Amino acid sequence: MSSGGVQIQNPTRKLPDFLQSVNLKYVKLGYHYLMTHLLTLLLIPLASAIFVQASQTDLEDLRALWLHLQYNLLTVIVFSAFLAFGSTVYIMTRPRSVYLVDFSCYVPPPHLQVKFGQFMEHSKLTGDFDDSSLEFQRKILERSGLGEETYVPEAMHSIPPRPSMAAAREEAEQVMFGALDNLFANTKVKAKDIGILVVNCSLFCPTPSLSAMIVNKYKLRGNIRSFNLGGMGCSAGVIALDLAKEMLQVHRNTYAVVVSTENITQNWYFGNRKSMLIPNCLFRVGGSAILLTNKGSEKKRAKYKLVHVVRTHKGGDDKAFKCVYQEEDDDGKTGVSLSKDLMAIAGGALKTNITTLGPLVLPISEQLLFFLTLMSNKLFNAKLKPYIPDFKLAFDHFCIHAGGRAVIDELERNLQLLPHHVEASRMTLHRFGNTSSSSIWYELAYTEAKGRIKRGNRVWQIAFGSGFKCNSAVWKALRNVKASPKNPWEECVYRLISEFITGHGETTKPITVATASAAHRSLISEFITGHGETTKPITVATASAAL
Incomplete structure (x- = not known):
């Protein structure tokens, strides 16, 4: 690391082999x-033993047990009281199951897509980056793993860019409302039934908050428990999920909505420090909305049950x-x-x-x-x-x-x-x-x-x-899960495989896992495995049937 920041020429730094040393x-x-869940685990074999013993009991055993209980009435009453008390405490204190009914991911409109060439051209036209910074961004893009169809906000497509508060609000509204509209349409849950709302966005925290914007848009009820998490980074989605889970332990028979997003408009870097240019090349527009509930009646249509958060x-x-x-x-x-x-x-x-x-x-x-x-x-x-x-x-x-x-x-x-x-x-x-x-x-x-x-x-x-x-x-x-309507990938899988094959050049030559790019390798491998005859050339036509 030099005074200018991270040098792209340095060898790629790898994660340490963190499984080789354990605290x-x-x-x-x-x-x-x-x-903390040991009591529940111990009750399973105990209940099994009781069931096995009960299945071996005949009428004579039951008659003898009844006579024994008649002569020990006080013991029966005390035992019953303790059993009732213990059952009540267990029911009241046990963690409530949290179910994921459905979720939705926002897909921006096509005109917000940015190709590498367009990205570099706009970066040059801003006049904020020197030649070294432009070359650094080009190399980062080439090695990043990003494709040519990622999205940047409307404000970044303008020349010069317009990173205003109004433009940032517009980006936030498009992402959050786009994901929520699809979520509510798919689940048929009414806005008045939402009891908990958690929104996380690290770098854009306006007043009123993003959660207040959602309450206003969908006219959520006045006693909703709403939270807005800021500055908590890329792992904040799980933090928001954990907060919603804890709230669902307290408030019964309700729904919780978790909205996870990031805002790019006011957080684009227009300088030449290398270590601060990397986010420009990696971060793109996106957001998700998740519907959670603790209602037992929703278990039948829920997709998943939350098991652990660490x-x-x-x-x-x-x-x-x-x-x-x-x-x-x-x-x-x-x-x-x-x-x-x-x-x-x-x-x-x-x-x-x-x-x-x-x-x-x-x-x-x-x-x-x-x-x-x-x-x-x-x-x-x-x-x-x-x-x-x-x-x-x-x-x-x-x-x-x-x-x-x-x-x-x-x-x-x-x-x-x-x-x-x-x-x-x-x-x-x-x-x-x-x-x-x-x-x-x-x-x-x-x-x-x-x-x-x-x-x-x-x-x-x-x-x-x-x-x-x-x-x-x-x-x-909780079931065999099918993709929900307007899944962000519903038209992508076939198109991506077609894109790879078209760009491969010689479609008359068999495509193997070895010749596939990293982004498509497992997809090609899956196709080849199911295709059977790997000696036959793979074309767009043969790929469509399998994928």
């Missing part, structure tokens, strides 16, 4: 979470606190600076988060192997190679925050995932760019569009952002 206190924290905050460390930092450069121009230590800090936060999450989700066999290896090294200095838990045994689908190609690559390597596990993240980055806290919902929408989510499947959403924070949410599918 025991985070394992302990994970087991603490597990023990949050990790590294803000107590100065380096972690300042690794993603909004500030002014030497010329007084405001932007978000990314530290050279970002990848290492992200790795530490991820290590803490998954170490805490592990005991909650991993099979007993994986936990035992992990724990025995860890204790051997800690207590006996055995110097054994740490056992890396297989998270593929705990989760069926992975929604990794699409922050950048390098991060996805390193998580794929560190967690020993297969290409199809990170396909949703790669394709989201390629199609929509880094949409901040909403990216994990575009990824879940992609997985639904491919028809992959079956009843009982577990989905892991993991996001990280400024602070520094890493947060996880675990969902369980």
Whole structure:
């Protein structure tokens, strides 16, 4: 890192191999979470034993039991009172189930798309960037994993750009209302039935708030519990989800709406510090709206049940606190600076988060192997190679925050995932760019569009952002999930495969996984596997039938 910022010529910094070193206190924290549900787990074998014993009871046994109870009436009364009291306490204090009824992701209009050439031309025409900064942005774009169809706000298409408050409000309204309109249309839930509203947007916090804008637009009821979270980074979507979950534990029989977005209009950087130019190249327009409920009657039509939320905050460390930092450069121009230590800090936060999450989700066999290896090294200095838990045994689908190609690559390597596990993240980055806290919902929408989510499947959403924070949410599918109307990917899968094949050049030559680009590799692999005859050339015509 030079005084000018991050140098693109430096070798790509990788996430540290965070599974090779584990802090025991985070394992302990994970087991603490597990023990909070121990009573429920112990009741399962007890209930099973009672059921087995009852099934073996005949009429003579019942008659003898009745006579015994008649001679011990006081004992029966006391036992019944304790049973009633205990049952009441359990029912009143047990966590209420939280269901995800549906969610929606915003797709901007086509005229807001920005191609690489257009991006570079507009950057040059602003007159704010020197030649070195323009070349730096060009290289970042080429290596970013973004495609040619991502979106920037209307204000950034103007020459010169117009980053006004009015334009920022317009962007926020388009994104939030677009996602909410589709959500309400799909779920048929009325605005007056919404009891809780949580909105998160890091860099745009106007007065009145974004949550107030939604209340005004949809005329939500006067006693709604509304929250507006600002400055909490790309992991704020899971934080908003956790807040809604906690509110649903308190307020019965209601709905909660969570809106996750970011606002770009007033947060474009017009300077030449390299470390502050990267967000210009990665962040794009996007947003999501999620409908949650604690109503038992909605379980039949709900898509998922929320199983776990695990949050990790590294803000107590100065380096972690300042690794993603909004500030002014030497010329007084405001932007978000990314530290050279970002990848290492992200790795530490991820290590803490998954170490805490592990005991909650991993099979007993994986936990035992992990724990025995860890204790051997800690207590006996055995110097054994740490056992890396297989998270593929705990989760069926992975929604990794699409922050950048390098991060996805390193998580794929560190967690020993297969290409199809990170396909949703790669394709989201390629199609929509880094949409901040909403990216994990575009990824879940992609997985639904491919028809992959079956009843009982577990989905892991993991996001990280400024602070520094890493947060996880675990969902369980309640049914075979189909894509909802206006899914952001409903027309993309076939078009993206066609786009790849058309750009491949020689369509008469067989396309293999090896010749596919990183963004399309798992998609091509999936097609080839199902196509059968890999020696036959793959064309747009043959691809359409399979995809």
